[in-house]
Amino acid sequence: MSDGQRAIPQPVVTPLTRSAIFLVLAFNPGAENAATIRSFCRDLGALSRSGGVRVPGGGLTCVAAFGSEAWDRIFGKPRPAELHEFREIRAGDRHAVSTPGDILFHIRAERMDLCFEVAAQIMAKLGPAVSTVDEVDGFRYFDGRDLIGFVDGTENPRDQKAMEVALIGDEDPDFTAGSYVVVQKYLHDLTRWNLVPTKEQERMVGRTKSNDIELDDSVKPTFAHNALTKVVRDGNEVKILRDNMPFGQAGRGEFGTYFIGYSRSPATTEEMLQNMFVGKPPGNYDRLLDFSRAVTGNLFFAPSASFLEKATP
Numbered sequence: 001m002s003d004g005q006r007a008i009p010q011p012v013v014t015p016l017t018r019s020a021i022f023l024v025l026a027f028n029p030g031a032e033n034a035a036t037i038r039s040f041c042r043d044l045g046a047l048s049r050s051g052g053v054r055v056p057g058g059g060l061t062c063v064a065a066f067g068s069e070a071w072d073r074i075f076g077k078p079r080p081a082e083l084h085e086f087r088e089i090r091a092g093d094r095h096a097v098s099t100p101g102d103i104l105f106h107i108r109a110e111r112m113d114l115c116f117e118v119a120a121q122i123m124a125k126l127g128p129a130v131s132t133v134d135e136v137d138g139f140r141y142f143d144g145r146d147l148i149g150f151v152d153g154t155e156n157p158r159d160q161k162a163m164e165v166a167l168i169g170d171e172d173p174d175f176t177a178g179s180y181v182v183v184q185k186y187l188h189d190l191t192r193w194n195l196v197p198t199k200e201q202e203r204m205v206g207r208t209k210s211n212d213i214e215l216d217d218s219v220k221p222t223f224a225h226n227a228l229t230k231v232v233r234d235g236n237e238v239k240i241l242r243d244n245m246p247f248g249q250a251g252r253g254e255f256g257t258y259f260i261g262y263s264r265s266p267a268t269t270e271e272m273l274q275n276m277f278v279g280k281p282p283g284n285y286d287r288l289l290d291f292s293r294a295v296t297g298n299l300f301f302a303p304s305a306s307f308l309e310k311a312t313p
């Protein structure tokens, strides 16, 4: 914040929860719709607070984030320094698609009824100002595993470190305590994946499957997922904050991972994506992508709670 006050972030850094809803909306053009959204932003904190009070220990939080084009139409200037549309990547059979979406609500709680309640209230308040693009209900699966059977989230930074990697500091003073958010909805071909021997799966992920131990560098392939997503700058590892959730409909044969990554610069997540899809060096790509297809891709910006509270209708 430029006025020297300490900006308070939205609840980007929170303990893991059992449930989440990822709600992606399109903003319907019009000055009155922009005003509806700005005035809603002021009430967003109160909305999660009231749900939180009704169910103590429910861990209810909601983060709102905005796409590049929507930002200009809703908030105008100033704009976050690194906000742009999600850049698609094509390499071989692999495609990190860029799909429509103006506003993301990342709603997390211990119980799905709490998430649902907040999503319903958001939709009731925003009414004709928005149209729904995508809605995914995520659930925590055994031991925090994703549907390919591996524990997901182990190497996530925690507490103070999580804030350092996810929240903007002094580098963009108007947007201190904001965060860039990349989301991608992946669908897995579990029938084929389950035919792959466990040892080979472990080489693709870079960790053991049953007890979640990192493979030793002497046996870990350079194409392992946790090798390609390791970003090093000036000799230091640069992390992001993830809160992936499994989702799916077993009856329809849909098995997915909703990837969500918060970072103080989108460049970090983009470098990981480049390494995964194109490969490092090119061609040495992430073999998880032979079994997983990205069907959505968006970059959003989650401004601080202080910024949202000051939005003028």
Ligand code: HEM
Binding pocket: 146, 148, 150, 151, 152, 153, 154, 155, 156, 184, 186, 205, 207, 225, 226, 227, 229, 230, 240, 242, 257, 259, 261, 269, 270, 272, 273, 288, 292
């Ligand atoms: C198909 C979707 C994905 C699945 C199933 C998946 C699964 C996993 C698993 C099982 C791990 C190891 C445990 C852990 O440390 O969390 C992991 C690590 C990681 N993933 Fe993913 N992931 C997916 C997509 C992505 C994407 C798109 C990115 C970034 C753009 C990403 C970034 C990371 C990072 C940074 C780590 C930690 C590496 C380390 O420091 O050891 N993942 N992922």
